[in-house]
Amino acid sequence: MARIAVIGSGFSGISAAAYLGAAGHEVQVYEKNATPGGRARQLHTHNGYTFDMGPSWYWMPDVFEKFFGDFGFKVKDLYDLQLLDPSFDVVFGRNDKVSVPENYGELKRLFERIEPGSGVQLDRFMEEARYKYEQGMQKLVYMPGLSLNEFIDIDLVKGALRLQVFSSFSKHVRKFFKHPKLIALMEFPVLFLGAMPQDTPALYSLMNYAGLKLGTWYPQGGFGSVIQAMVKVAEKQGVRFHFQAPVEKIAIAEKEVKGLMFSDGQFQEFDAVVGAADYQHIEERLLPPDFRNYQEAYWQKKTFAPSCLIYYLGFSEKIPELEHHTLFFDEDLYEHSVEIYKDPKWPEKPLFYACCPSRTDAMVAPEGHENLFLLMPLAPGLEDAEEIREKFFGVMMDRLENQIGRKIRRYIDYKQSYCVSDFVADYNSYNGNAYGLANTLQQTAILKPKIRNKKLSNLFYAGQLTVPGPGVPPSLISGKIAAEQVVKELKKKKHEVNL
Numbered sequence: 001m002a003r004i005a006v007i008g009s010g011f012s013g014i015s016a017a018a019y020l021g022a023a024g025h026e027v028q029v030y031e032k033n034a035t036p037g038g039r040a041r042q043l044h045t046h047n048g049y050t051f052d053m054g055p056s057w058y059w060m061p062d063v064f065e066k067f068f069g070d071f072g073f074k075v076k077d078l079y080d081l082q083l084l085d086p087s088f089d090v091v092f093g094r095n096d097k098v099s100v101p102e103n104y105g106e107l108k109r110l111f112e113r114i115e116p117g118s119g120v121q122l123d124r125f126m127e128e129a130r131y132k133y134e135q136g137m138q139k140l141v142y143m144p145g146l147s148l149n150e151f152i153d154i155d156l157v158k159g160a161l162r163l164q165v166f167s168s169f170s171k172h173v174r175k176f177f178k179h180p181k182l183i184a185l186m187e188f189p190v191l192f193l194g195a196m197p198q199d200t201p202a203l204y205s206l207m208n209y210a211g212l213k214l215g216t217w218y219p220q221g222g223f224g225s226v227i228q229a230m231v232k233v234a235e236k237q238g239v240r241f242h243f244q245a246p247v248e249k250i251a252i253a254e255k256e257v258k259g260l261m262f263s264d265g266q267f268q269e270f271d272a273v274v275g276a277a278d279y280q281h282i283e284e285r286l287l288p289p290d291f292r293n294y295q296e297a298y299w300q301k302k303t304f305a306p307s308c309l310i311y312y313l314g315f316s317e318k319i320p321e322l323e324h325h326t327l328f329f330d331e332d333l334y335e336h337s338v339e340i341y342k343d344p345k346w347p348e349k350p351l352f353y354a355c356c357p358s359r360t361d362a363m364v365a366p367e368g369h370e371n372l373f374l375l376m377p378l379a380p381g382l383e384d385a386e387e388i389r390e391k392f393f394g395v396m397m398d399r400l401e402n403q404i405g406r407k408i409r410r411y412i413d414y415k416q417s418y419c420v421s422d423f424v425a426d427y428n429s430y431n432g433n434a435y436g437l438a439n440t441l442q443q444t445a446i447l448k449p450k451i452r453n454k455k456l457s458n459l460f461y462a463g464q465l466t467v468p469g470p471g472v473p474p475s476l477i478s479g480k481i482a483a484e485q486v487v488k489e490l491k492k493k494k495h496e497v498n499l
Contacts, residue, residue, distance in 0.1 A: 001025055002271035002490050005260055007247050007286075010038025011472055012462035013276030014230045015067065015479025016486075020274075021237025022071060023487050028268070029239060030260070032246035032277075032428075036231050039427060039434070040472070042224035043312060045414050048366040050222060051312040051373060053418065054434075055472050056355045057325070058217040059210045063137065063473035064226070067480075071233050078229035080220040082360060087216035088325035090185055091403055096330075098181060099323070102215055115179040125176045125186075129209035131162055136206050141468035144481050145446045164202035166441065172202035184329050191351070191377060195303060195438040196337040204439060218324065218360050223472075247277075250286045250459065257459045272458040272486050276479065279449055279465035281428035291455050303443060305435035305470050306340050306377040307420045309384070311393055314414030315370040319356060321404035322372070326354040328399055336377070341438075344379030346388065352376040352396050369413070374400070381431035384419040393417070435471070436464025444469075451482055457493075460485050 002025045006017045009031040021027045035041055039054035058064075058081070065075055075081060085102035092098065098114075101107050112119040140163075143150045164172060173186045187197045189207040219225045231241065249261035250273060259269040275282040280299050283292040331349035339347040357364050358371040365371040374396045401407055420432030437443050451466045453459035462482035464470040 003269070004028070004272045004274065004486065005030060005268065005270040006274045006276055007260075007282065008032075008038060008275070008277035008463070009036040009231075009241060009243075010276060010463065011040060011227075011230070011475035012464070012479040012482070013038070013274070014227070014234050015476045016274045016276055016462050016483045017239045017479075018071060018230065018234040018237050019480050019483035020486060021234060021239040023483070025490075027234075027237075027239045028270075029234075029241045030245045030247055030262075031241065031243050033426060034243050036241060036243070037224065037227040040223045040227050042222060043416070045314065045416075047314065047414060048369070049312075049314040049371050049414050050224070050364045051371065052222040052224065052355075052357070053310075053312075055223050056357070056373075057211075058219055058223075058226075058472075059207075059214065060137065060473040061214065061217055063476055067476050068229070068233065070480075071237065073229075073233060075229075078232070079225040082218045082220065084216045084218055084324050084360065086323055087211065088327060089323045090181075090188075090327045091330050092181060092184075093330045094402055097403070098185070100185070100212070104213060107212060111177075111182060114181055115177060118177055118179070118182060121176040125173075125205065126209060126213055128162070128164075129205040130213070132164070132203055133206040133209045135163060136203065137473075140445070141474060141477050142481065143445065143467070144451050144485055145448055145467040146450065146452065148446060151445075164205075165444065167202035168198055169200040169202045169204055170197035172205060173197070184333055187333060188327060188329070190439075191306075191333070191337065195305075195440045196334075196341050199341075199438075199440050201439070201441055201444065216325065218357065220361055221363055222357060222361065247286060250282075252288065252291060252456065255456060257456050272460070272490065274460045274462055274479075274482050274486060276462040276482070278428045278430060279461050279463060280430040282461070285428070291453070293450055293454050299430060303341070303438040303440055304380050304431060304433040305438050305464075307380040307382070307423060307429075307432045308434045309376045309378060309389060309392055310418040311374045311389075311396070312414070312416045312418070313372045313374065313412055314365065315372060315408060315411045316368070316413045317370065317408065317411035318368065319370045319372065319404065319408060321406075322354060322356045322359065324356055324359045326356070328352050328354065328396075328403070330399060330403075340377060340379045344381065346378060346382060346392070347376075350376050350378070350392065350395065352399075354396075354400060378420075380420065380433040382420055384421050384432075386417075389417045389419055430465075436469065439469050451478075452485055457489060458486075460489075 006029045043051040086099040108119040190200045353375045423429040423432040462478045468474045
């Protein structure tokens, strides 16, 4: 049995810890914050609101089922899932809103009403997307990205063209649909993948399949319920969690990690370490330069997914005009994308997203109140002084109030902002990015930062800056991949000793 440390208790860290515990190892998880979850932490207010601080879209339910199933659990045994209908609303302008139904037949009829003939085209698009989802989520995402040899798979080679790794997502969508509303609806998921639709591989139409065919779900109690379930599963594997325990240094001797130094001066010895905190922070702050996979110049050249401005809001009045998820696409997607990825600056006319979980979940707000958060994607690394945040709070609220047809600001009884500098302070996030590395062609699979340290055989990485990429399901999978690499290395060393 080896003694293993995991730095960080986000989705990838808890996942890695659970798999390593199940493999029979002693696992200790160290988290700098007071609660588990990383970006999926919850904010509990003095007046009874519970906010998910990060993820709010529960897509790809099969990935969660697979994770918990690996430990003998079912999701239904751990938390309650509700299928949302409508899945979400998209606002294109005043009195111009599209509600996306959960039922696929109704979705086809909606498409047909907007653009005659597009119902059949949706079938064709989804059939291709289904293939990508099945191949991508069952094979591609579980590859550690260490060698091209991983991709020598007969089925993958035969289906390489169908996966469309080298095609533009934007061009792919426009082969099927012409109406700007349908194009915006299909392109919106990639806004959070970290690149403009033009620069995102068409492979990621698998996201459309995930969202429009597999459904948009909500875990009662919020994503905190998922984190609590994961911690419970990990603890059943013998994993121990330590909170408010920031790691100060990874100690090295004879070209191997020997242990961790903590802010209180303690030293703990370990046989292996999984860095599930921000990859760049681990390399830049915890490792000597000679033992880093990448120097600062490497990270500066990378394309990062957006940061965001978030406002957590409590209202003493119900807001029945809003569904659980509402996308405000009443401005130009392309222009906002340029201001995130090509010409980084605070956007002139931003798109934004409103999440109202209290429409679905009575536990997240006091009776008769509403829980709402507003999220606006923006370029990482921007200055985010309070007056700038407030300016864009006003922009978002003006448009929200215009859409619902009444003033609601006077009912706010809780308000808290969160932006670039908070991501840096709470998660050591590089330039305050919220979602990791962009899923561009140049940053896919073996071109992502490596999951293993190249110079230290017992240091590994997990999370949204390595394989398979950003998002909650990929982070769950990243933890599993990292754990498999640790187990493989430990077995190799044991074999060498026995020789």
